[in-house]
Amino acid sequence: MELFNLHQTGDIHAITAANNLLAAAIDSRIFHEDTQTDEQLFDRLCPKDVKTGVREYAPIMLRRLEKLGITDPEKLSNPEALSPEERRAFARLDIDPDTITWKRVVDVCDRHLRGITIGQAPTEAKGKPRQTGFEISVASEIMAILALTSSLSDMRERLGKIVIGLSRKGEPVTANDLGVAGALAVLMKEAIAPTLMQTVEQTPVLVHAGPFANIAHVSLCS
Numbered sequence: 389m390e391l392f393n394l395h396q397t398g399d400i401h402a403i404t405a406a407n408n409l410l411a412a413a414i415d416s417r418i419f420h421e422d423t424q425t426d427e428q429l430f431d432r433l434c435p436k437d438v439k440t441g442v443r444e445y446a447p448i449m450l451r452r453l454e455k456l457g458i459t460d461p462e463k464l465s466n467p468e469a470l471s472p473e474e475r476r477a478f479a480r481l482d483i484d485p486d487t488i489t490w491k492r493v494v495d496v497c498d499r500h501l502r503g504i505t506i507g508q509a510p511t512e513a514k515g516k517p518r519q520t521g522f523e524i525s526v527a528s529e530i531m532a533i534l535a536l537t538s539s540l541s542d543m544r545e546r547l548g549k550i551v552i553g554l555s556r557k558g559e560p561v562t563a564n565d566l567g568v569a570g571a572l573a574v575l576m577k578e579a580i581a582p583t584l585m586q587t588v589e590q591t592p593v594l595v596h597a598g599p600f601a602n603i604a605h606v607s608l609c610s
Contacts, residue, residue, distance in 0.1 A: 392585060392595070399534070399579040400495050400525050400598060406547075406575040407528045411492045413568045414552055418483055419512060426472070429479035434467040443467040448567045451548070452478060455565070481561050485518045488553035495525040526598045530572070534579055535597035543580060544573040 395401065421429065434443040445453075445467060453464060456477050463469045470478060494501060501522035508517050525531070529550060537543040548569035551560045563569040582596035 389588070397578070397583050399583070402576050402579045403528055403530045403534065404493055404495055404525045406572045407493045407525065407530050409571060409575065410550070410552065410563055410566070410568055411490055413566045414483065414488060414490060415507065415512075417481060417566055418485065418516075421480055421482065422516065426476045426479060430467075430475045433479055446567070448564065448570060449478075451564050452567075481565055482555045482557070483552075483561050484554050484556045485516070488518075488520070490550075490552040491521050491523050493523050493525040493528050497524055498522065530576065531598060534576065537580055540573065540577055540580060543576060544569060547572045547576070 503521045505517050533546045548564035550563040582594040
């Protein structure tokens with residue numbers, strides 16, 4: 389019983405790490421967009437190779453271009469072919485902080501973390517703190533995704549479609565837009581396998597996902 393309630397095989401730790409990685413990516417992106425020009429952002433996302441001087445897209449960036457409706461083969465293979473307007477749209481997610489729904493999580497029912505202010509360090513927020521909070525790890529959308537996942541590739545697709553908020557134009561911003569869905573999948577890859585345990589009557593049982601995941605699915609369907 390202790391093994392069942394404490395850690396299992398680390399699935400909840402993986403969910404906590406993945407959830408908080410996405411939360412950190414959101415605030416980091418807002419910080420960089422607030423402190424850099426369009427060209428600086430573009431250079432950081434698509435830096436020139438130090439040897440060849442050629443820019444290349446990371447595979448995840450092609451999804452961003454597709455979302456923006458950029459289909460020209462030359463522009464899909466050569467970042468230099470993007471117009472200044474397309475570079476701006478590609479590099480700037482322009483997240484509206486007031487619409488962010490993604491919170492950090494902790495695997496403790498700590499009531500005093502439900503509402504907090506982040507970004508108070510002058511080196512990070514540049515005078516733009518925001519209100520957010522913590523939820524319990526098992527209530528994360530990533531737990532719900534784990535319970536629905538049928539394979540690693542399926543999980544990668546589901547994680548990429550997580551909507552964390554809206555841009556100032558009212559467009560949904562996803563984990564794919566932030567470029568972190570692959571990293572989330574890596575953190576979660578071992579959690580896909582169910583955990584073999586035994587009941588108090590010494591019969592084998594497979595345990596997969598955790599509390600709140602089943603509730604989340606019922607809530608979405610009702």
